[in-house]
Amino acid sequence: MPPLINPITLFFASIFTSNILLTNFLGMCSFISISKDWKSSFGLGMAVTVVLTITAAVSWLVLRFVLVPFGMEYLSFIIFIIVIAAVVQILEMVIDRASPALYLSLGIFLPLITVNCAILGAILFMQIRSYNFIQAITFGAGSGLGWWLAIMLLAAIRERTEKNPVPAGLKGPGITMITIGFMAMAFIGFSGMIAVQ
Amino acid sequence: MKNTEAEKNALQRMKPGAITIQGFLGTDTRSLADIIEADAEEFRRLKLDPEEAADGLERLRDAGQAGLGEPITVEGRYIVSTGDARGVLPCPYGDGVFHKNSVTVDDEQSGVELIYSDLSLHLLRAHGFCQGQGSPFRLAPEALARLLG
Amino acid sequence: MNPIILGPLVTAGIAASLALLISLIDRVVNDYGEVSIDINGGKRMYKVRGGSALLGTLAAEGIFVPSACGGRGSCGACKVRVLSDVGPHLPTEIPYLTPQEIEQNVRLSCQIKLKKDIQLEMPEELFSVKKFKSTVTSMKDLTYDIKEVLFRLDEPKDIDFIAGQYVQIVVPPYGSVKESVQRAYSMSSRPLDKNHVELLVRLVPGGIATTFVHQQLKEGGKVELVGAFGDFRVRDTPAAMVCVAGGSGMAPFKSMFYDMRENNSFPEKEIWYFFGARTTKDMFYLDELRQLQKEWSRFHFIPALSEPKPEENWKGETGLITDVLEKYIKEKIGKDEGLEGYLCGSPGMINACINVMTRNGMEESKVYYDKFA
Numbered sequence: 001m002p003p004l005i006n007p008i009t010l011f012f013a014s015i016f017t018s019n020i021l022l023t024n025f026l027g028m029c030s031f032i033s034i035s036k037d038w039k040s041s042f043g044l045g046m047a048v049t050v051v052l053t054i055t056a057a058v059s060w061l062v063l064r065f066v067l068v069p070f071g072m073e074y075l076s077f078i079i080f081i082i083v084i085a086a087v088v089q090i091l092e093m094v095i096d097r098a099s100p101a102l103y104l105s106l107g108i109f110l111p112l113i114t115v116n117c118a119i120l121g122a123i124l125f126m127q128i129r130s131y132n133f134i135q136a137i138t139f140g141a142g143s144g145l146g147w148w149l150a151i152m153l154l155a156a157i158r159e160r161t162e163k164n165p166v167p168a169g170l171k172g173p174g175i176t177m178i179t180i181g182f183m184a185m186a187f188i189g190f191s192g193m194i195a196v197q
Numbered sequence: 198m199k200n201t202e203a204e205k206n207a208l209q210r211m212k213p214g215a216i217t218i219q220g221f222l223g224t225d226t227r228s229l230a231d232i233i234e235a236d237a238e239e240f241r242r243l244k245l246d247p248e249e250a251a252d253g254l255e256r257l258r259d260a261g262q263a264g265l266g267e268p269i270t271v272e273g274r275y276i277v278s279t280g281d282a283r284g285v286l287p288c289p290y291g292d293g294v295f296h297k298n299s300v301t302v303d304d305e306q307s308g309v310e311l312i313y314s315d316l317s318l319h320l321l322r323a324h325g326f327c328q329g330q331g332s333p334f335r336l337a338p339e340a341l342a343r344l345l346g
Numbered sequence: 347m348n349p350i351i352l353g354p355l356v357t358a359g360i361a362a363s364l365a366l367l368i369s370l371i372d373r374v375v376n377d378y379g380e381v382s383i384d385i386n387g388g389k390r391m392y393k394v395r396g397g398s399a400l401l402g403t404l405a406a407e408g409i410f411v412p413s414a415c416g417g418r419g420s421c422g423a424c425k426v427r428v429l430s431d432v433g434p435h436l437p438t439e440i441p442y443l444t445p446q447e448i449e450q451n452v453r454l455s456c457q458i459k460l461k462k463d464i465q466l467e468m469p470e471e472l473f474s475v476k477k478f479k480s481t482v483t484s485m486k487d488l489t490y491d492i493k494e495v496l497f498r499l500d501e502p503k504d505i506d507f508i509a510g511q512y513v514q515i516v517v518p519p520y521g522s523v524k525e526s527v528q529r530a531y532s533m534s535s536r537p538l539d540k541n542h543v544e545l546l547v548r549l550v551p552g553g554i555a556t557t558f559v560h561q562q563l564k565e566g567g568k569v570e571l572v573g574a575f576g577d578f579r580v581r582d583t584p585a586a587m588v589c590v591a592g593g594s595g596m597a598p599f600k601s602m603f604y605d606m607r608e609n610n611s612f613p614e615k616e617i618w619y620f621f622g623a624r625t626t627k628d629m630f631y632l633d634e635l636r637q638l639q640k641e642w643s644r645f646h647f648i649p650a651l652s653e654p655k656p657e658e659n660w661k662g663e664t665g666l667i668t669d670v671l672e673k674y675i676k677e678k679i680g681k682d683e684g685l686e687g688y689l690c691g692s693p694g695m696i697n698a699c700i701n702v703m704t705r706n707g708m709e710e711s712k713v714y715y716d717k718f719a
Binding site: 067072078086101 | 349352353356357360361364365367368371372375376433434436437438459461
């Protein structure tokens with residue numbers, strides 16, 4: 001029985017109160033390494049949003065019309081990964097055609113979206129929480145935008161800390177981890193406002 | 198692992214046959230980061246600034262060019278010869294191209310003999326990279342200290 | 347149905363349909379159709395299939411933009427000016443371009459992908475550049491580190507060039523060298539001998555191409571050459587030529603002198619040729635050039651050694667070539683028709699010679715050089 005949560009509420013909830021990055025800590029590796037640069041962060045965030053929205057929709061259809069009728073939900077992990085890989089492949093071709101500069105700046109991180117745990121994580125949440133189709137899409141888009149928001153915030157903060165006198169030992173990853181900790185604490189402040197479970 | 202993609206590319210281009218025939222790593226089996234860190238440590242111990250060392254080598258190169266490819270004596274103690282070839286070499290880190298040349302310095306006072314190029318100077322200056330042990334173009338901090346001391 | 351069979355079937359079915367979707371999208375997205383290339387405002391027009399890099403597409407049409415790395419974006423040589431919009435400069439291009447070049451939309455042709463109609467501007471001489479299959483017919487050691495290599499052109503059989511121009515050798519992968527590279531060498535052969543190309547190659551420490559020529563290439567070996575490039579050539583004026591070279595910088599001059607003698611071209615021109623070396627070990631073509639001087643009155647050959655050993659019994663000029671040059675400009679060279687400088691060598695040697703020449707009243711705009719840069 002799908003939970004009776006309004007898709008619009010779900011959309012905003014997945015951006016703020018249960019931000020996939022800052023409350024579930026999924027998709028950290030590219031989050032930390034790409035956030036060095038503001039422009040690439042924007043591009044990657046948008047790519048994650050698009051991949052997440054499309055894969056949520058496709059995975060939902062595959063789950064509902066193939067896996068459930070055959071009684072093969074136990075294959076969902078492997079099937080979802082295949083779906084993600086295919087969508088990323090398609091997105092890669094489209095970006096290469098539309099914006100070679102973005103394609104080059106994303107570099108290896110574009111194919112690595114395939115193994116970005118935020119994406120598989122969000123799709124598995126969608127399955128566990130038995131969302132309907134509309135909910136699945138809004139949740140996917142919301143989680144993606146949440147990821148985009150978090151990486152943009154971190155990129156902006158890192159741009160500031162670059163210019164500030166950080167103790168030598170904390171430069172780079174050290175201060176970034178502390179920053180992420182503060183951001184996570186701030187986002188956890190939203191939790192409980194809307195229940196998405 | 199993933200965020201050193203640029204470094205991995207640089208490492209590929211440092212292998213023999215990519216940019217130069219012998220490559221930049223010589224027989225060194227350490228990782229790139231270890232080589233750079235060990236040399237940086239050595240520079241600190243010798244109280245030698247890599248930037249100043251590069252300036253010193255550049256000064257010797259400029260003085261040596263007066264010989265027009267033939268060895269000449271500079272500052273009474275160095276025998277410097279410069280050679281030039283047509284074309285440019287790219288930096289393995291991908292930040293610029295450098296005129297193909299080689300400067301051989303033989304210091305009669307300390308007995309140190311070094312060979313370097315404009316690219317070696319850039320690697321030392323911008324990337325703190327003195328090249329791996331066994332590379333003919335290696336600029337070991339210890340040798341630099343004796344040469345310029 | 348048995349889940350052991352059903353599971354793989356479903357997985358394979360889903361994977362196959364996604365693969366089908368990918369290849370369908372690939373056909374739509376990566377089909378750039380036919381695009382046109384317009385060079386120098388309609389002088390040359392090509393219709394080609396889009397989708398590949400400009401450098402390779404032009405080469406397939408018979409236009410060889412000079413490139414040393416073979417399209418990997420690491421030499422920065424394959425510059426062309428693009429007049430139509432092909433998007434902003436890529437991060438892989440910027441390190442190789444000067445701010446003025448970026449301003450003029452000069453691009454690396456190996457990095458830009460041909461997606462739509464494009465307008466280019468390039469030197470006309472590139473139109474006559476061809477790729478030649480050739481066979482090495484002779485190799486001689488001129489000094490301990492310079493080899494004279496003669497190539498016979500097999501396909502096409504003839505090269506048209508002007509004395510002073512250069513060709514690129516296509517060095518195939520060998521040993522630890524995994525990818526083909528190209529390197530430029532001035533031709534020392536006479537333009538009239540259209541079937542042959544001769545190069546003087548000095549072994550460079552660590553050099554990929556020179557090591558190949560010195561250690562791998564043997565008589566009978568096959569290599570590809572691309573050429574001819576360059577604008578170093580004899581200017582059509584009555585002014586006397588003051589030529590200075592060292593080492594393999596001999597090559598373009600050898601070609602020029604024998605060409606002028608054979609055709610008796612530019613008959614008013616006096617020729618002064620200064621060639622510097624350290625000892626006789628570094629000197630070559632001494633007998634040939636002295637012979638030429640004897641037979642040809644307007645040619646004056648001045649070899650100079652900077653550090654001759656007593657046992658060498660050297661009777662020519664001694665000292666740095668710049669000092670010898672200065673002495674001759676001041677005392678010996680007739681200046682009635684004016685003087686022109688021709689230099690081939692390292693940037694250091696060229697700068698030093700330009701200093702000597704301008705200091706002695708020669709105009710810098712009349713000093714032409716082929717810098718090893």
